[in-house]
Amino acid sequence: MNSALSSGATPRLELDGTTVRIGHRHGASPVDDALAAVAAPIVGEVGSGQPERFRTCASETCRWTFYDASPTGRRRWCDMKTCGNRAKAARHRQRAREESRPRS
Ligand SMILES: [Zn+2]
Incomplete structure (x- = not known):
């Protein structure tokens, strides 16, 4: 810098x-x-x-850096429209697979 x-x-x-x-x-x-x-x-x-608000996207395939200007300061994704939605969709698919498995 x-x-x-x-x-x-x-x-x-x-x-x-x-x-x-x-x-x-x-x-x-x-x-x-x-x-x-x-x-x-x-x-x-x-x-x-607040330097701690400079973050790296939580997506392993992205790793973009961003500044978290959200009120709560808990943002994890560079962008909800891309990485955030992909993560939400992956969690939804995982839950659906787990719920459709036969229980033993
Ligand atoms: Zn990202």
């Missing part, structure tokens, strides 16, 4: 005639600038927010 932040565009004061304005100096490449722009809010949240 620090590497991404330090290689991006940096703000600087620039003299424009008789007025001073805020400009910026680009990083080594547009990719570095983009990575720094993505890293900045993450670093801000980790430093002042």
